[in-house]
Amino acid sequence: MLEINELSAAVEGEPILKELSLSIGDGEVHAIMGPNGSGKSTLGNVLTGREGYEITGGSVRFNGKDLLEMDVQERAHEGVFLAFQYPVEIPGVSNMEFLKTAVDAKRKQAGQEPMSSVDFMRLARETSKQVQLDPSFLKRGVNEGFSGGEKKRNEILQMMLLEPSLCILDETDSGLDIDALQIIADGVNAMRDEKRSFLVVTHYQRLLDYIVPDKVHVLAGGRIVKTGGKELALELEKKGYSWLEDEVA
Amino acid sequence: MSDFQQQALKLAALQRRGHDAGWLSDLRESGARQWMRSAWPGRKTELWKYTPLKALQNQSFEDWAQPQPGWQDDIELLPVNGCRLVFVNGVFDETQSDALPSQVSLFSRASEQGQQVLRDTLGTVLDTERHLFAALSNAWADEGVLLHVPANTVLEQPVYVVHVSTPQAQPSVASTRVLAVLEQGSKAELIEHYVSAGQQQNGFVNALTEVSMGANAAFRHTRINLEDESLLHIGGVHVALHRDARFEGFTIAEGSELKRIDYQVTHREPGAHLGLDGVYLAHGHQLLDYHTNIEHAAPHGTTDEVFRGIIGDRARAVFNGRIHIHPHAQKTLAELSNRNLLTSRTAEIDTKPELEIYADDVRCAHGATVSQLDGTALYYLQSRGITAEQARVMLSFGFINELLQQIPREEIREYLQRHLQVLFERSDSLIGDAGPLELHDDAAPADAGGKH
Numbered sequence: 001m002l003e004i005n006e007l008s009a010a011v012e013g014e015p016i017l018k019e020l021s022l023s024i025g026d027g028e029v030h031a032i033m034g035p036n037g038s039g040k041s042t043l044g045n046v047l048t049g050r051e052g053y054e055i056t057g058g059s060v061r062f063n064g065k066d067l068l069e070m071d072v073q074e075r076a077h078e079g080v081f082l083a084f085q086y087p088v089e090i091p092g093v094s095n096m097e098f099l100k101t102a103v104d105a106k107r108k109q110a111g112q113e114p115m116s117s118v119d120f121m122r123l124a125r126e127t128s129k130q131v132q133l134d135p136s137f138l139k140r141g142v143n144e145g146f147s148g149g150e151k152k153r154n155e156i157l158q159m160m161l162l163e164p165s166l167c168i169l170d171e172t173d174s175g176l177d178i179d180a181l182q183i184i185a186d187g188v189n190a191m192r193d194e195k196r197s198f199l200v201v202t203h204y205q206r207l208l209d210y211i212v213p214d215k216v217h218v219l220a221g222g223r224i225v226k227t228g229g230k231e232l233a234l235e236l237e238k239k240g241y242s243w244l245e246d247e248v249a
Numbered sequence: 250m251s252d253f254q255q256q257a258l259k260l261a262a263l264q265r266r267g268h269d270a271g272w273l274s275d276l277r278e279s280g281a282r283q284w285m286r287s288a289w290p291g292r293k294t295e296l297w298k299y300t301p302l303k304a305l306q307n308q309s310f311e312d313w314a315q316p317q318p319g320w321q322d323d324i325e326l327l328p329v330n331g332c333r334l335v336f337v338n339g340v341f342d343e344t345q346s347d348a349l350p351s352q353v354s355l356f357s358r359a360s361e362q363g364q365q366v367l368r369d370t371l372g373t374v375l376d377t378e379r380h381l382f383a384a385l386s387n388a389w390a391d392e393g394v395l396l397h398v399p400a401n402t403v404l405e406q407p408v409y410v411v412h413v414s415t416p417q418a419q420p421s422v423a424s425t426r427v428l429a430v431l432e433q434g435s436k437a438e439l440i441e442h443y444v445s446a447g448q449q450q451n452g453f454v455n456a457l458t459e460v461s462m463g464a465n466a467a468f469r470h471t472r473i474n475l476e477d478e479s480l481l482h483i484g485g486v487h488v489a490l491h492r493d494a495r496f497e498g499f500t501i502a503e504g505s506e507l508k509r510i511d512y513q514v515t516h517r518e519p520g521a522h523l524g525l526d527g528v529y530l531a532h533g534h535q536l537l538d539y540h541t542n543i544e545h546a547a548p549h550g551t552t553d554e555v556f557r558g559i560i561g562d563r564a565r566a567v568f569n570g571r572i573h574i575h576p577h578a579q580k581t582l583a584e585l586s587n588r589n590l591l592t593s594r595t596a597e598i599d600t601k602p603e604l605e606i607y608a609d610d611v612r613c614a615h616g617a618t619v620s621q622l623d624g625t626a627l628y629y630l631q632s633r634g635i636t637a638e639q640a641r642v643m644l645s646f647g648f649i650n651e652l653l654q655q656i657p658r659e660e661i662r663e664y665l666q667r668h669l670q671v672l673f674e675r676s677d678s679l680i681g682d683a684g685p686l687e688l689h690d691d692a693a694p695a696d697a698g699g700k701h
Contacts, residue, residue: 102634
């Protein structure tokens with residue numbers, strides 16, 4: 001599904017990703033762990049086409065297509081989704097309107113008519129219950145005044161409604177307690193199937209108890225320095241990252 | 250005297266009065282005298298610094314605008330369940346208006362008691378030294394709406410005054426006037442809706458509303474200015490607040506060749522409250538100027554004022570918010586916020602919060618910002634598959650809708666939300682380019698906020 005080949009990217013001239021390579025097959029769950037400042041969030045931003053990131057080398061193919069050639073919304077239409085580490089508050093735009101606009105944009109791309117308001121409201125209410133977000137949050141401004149956990153659940157709600165084929169979770173677990181984490185993980189696990197892939201970026205091994213990955217990668221200094229199975233996460237939890245950085249150096 | 254000043258005086262003499270209004274003659278004469286001796290505002294006149302009156306001077310106004318039939322097809326009125334009065338080019342249209350309850354009358358049909366209220370109150374709330382065009386309104390005083398709510402009376406239904414303007418063959422003027430007098434402990438709501446049928450208006454309207462509020466009275470006032478951009482509009486809302494009175498105002502305007510609206514509110518006695526939200530939208534080559542001047546002349550008053558604007562294309566907007574706290578107005582709480590969204594590099598906003606504080610035990614805060622659409626929010630929306638253009642529409646709408654959604658009356662709120670949605674979707678020049686704008690140093694968010 002996703003083939004990242006020697007990808008290098010810089011922000012304001014500062015190299016962040018350095019010839020990073022990663023391959024994710026259909027239906028696989030990959031976790032990326034790493035110390036702060038290793039480039040974890042940059043990877044998500046680069047894959048979704050955020051402005052301000054300069055691609056200085058390498059390629060990314062998504063289902064055979066050149067992902068880096070597409071603009072932000074095209075990537076979304078192709079099935080790339082990023083659950084933001086810091087979801088954006090948009091006062092004055094209701095969550096319901098935002099979700100419907102996004103779903104209709106995707107349907108339009110697929111040559112489908114917009115959903116009727118009644119049908120969409122029913123779908124949105126049902127889905128919000130799955131992530132234990134009270135349907136009253138649909139009427140509020142997008143993420144406006146939501147707690148950290150509510151914002152993250154709202155991200156998973158968007159993911160469920162948009163049904164992307166590649167879901168990137170950028171530190172979705174940061175700042176969540178166990179209960180909130182479990183809700184997020186249940187949502188993610190409910191979406192797992194043999195077609196849909198996940199790239200779970202996290203700082204903490206704890207999340208991987210709930211979302212069990214096929215592979216764990218360690219990102220340090222802008223490249224993947226170690227890859228292993230889910231047991232690698234436990235090892236990292238015990239030993240920290242410094243032994244890896246030493247090993248690379 | 251400028252040409253326009255002279256024309257305006259001739260027009261005063263030309264007024265075709267449908268009623269014997271001898272009791273207005275003193276007001277007219279004093280208004281005319283003041284108008285005559287006032288200096289015509291130029292670039293060095295502080296109150297008009299950024300708003301040239303060229304559009305008034307460049308034409309020769311020789312007659313009063315005439316009422317025209319057939320405007321109804323062009324205009325969507327608010328579905329307000331209340332008492333509706335329609336004026337076309339300043340002339341009352343009885344066929345489109347409802348039967349008036351006892352608290353509402355035309356100046357021309359005022360009862361003896363109503364005439365007494367007019368004589369006692371009309372013009373007394375105005376500061377004609379500061380507001381030249383309020384003096385003109387006095388000089389032109391003729392027809393108008395009198396809303397007089399007796400003590401401890403609640404007017405259950407809103408009064409909805411529609412001011413329609415229609416295209417004129419020759420440059421013509423119109424004058425609108427509303428006087429609301431709320432006696433002690435009374436409560437009422439007034440909605441003023443300025444709207445145009447057709448383009449090429451060829452007109453100037455001088456629109457003045459005076460509100461006198463007795464002790465503990467409550468008033469909700471909405472002023473909607475969505476006329477065609479060819480109509481020149483200078484308007485004012487002048488309010489006097491007595492003890493514990495509460496005025497809640499909302500105003501929205503689109504720009505035109507010349508549009509200037511003043512709010513002049515005086516806390517005359519202790520404990521009064523002013524809440525005022527405003528929205529302004531200017532694009533193309535429009536000009537739009539809001540000036541608010543709040544006088545805290547008594548202790549324990551509160552003011553909460555929020556204005557937001559979107560300025561696109563080559564439009565210019567002016568926001569000047571003055572709060573003047575007099576020496577004995579202790580314990581005043583006043584807040585003023587003004588936020589502006591510039592959607593093109595050629596758009597201009599001149600924003601100036603002015604605090605003048607002469608009392609030492611007050612809380613007063615103000616903030617003015619000028620920015621562009623938030624790049625992170627644009628990215629967030631686009632990452633969900635929403636196009637850049639749609640994302641701009643949504644964010645612009647949201648910026649304004651934050652104020653609209655606080656309007657308690659549903660029919661006004663929904664009308665304006667619909668209007669804005671259409672305006673933003675139709676008008677590229679208001680929401681800017683298709684691509685996301687990058688912030689540059691010369692347009693970085695500017696914060697002129699402060700606390701005192």
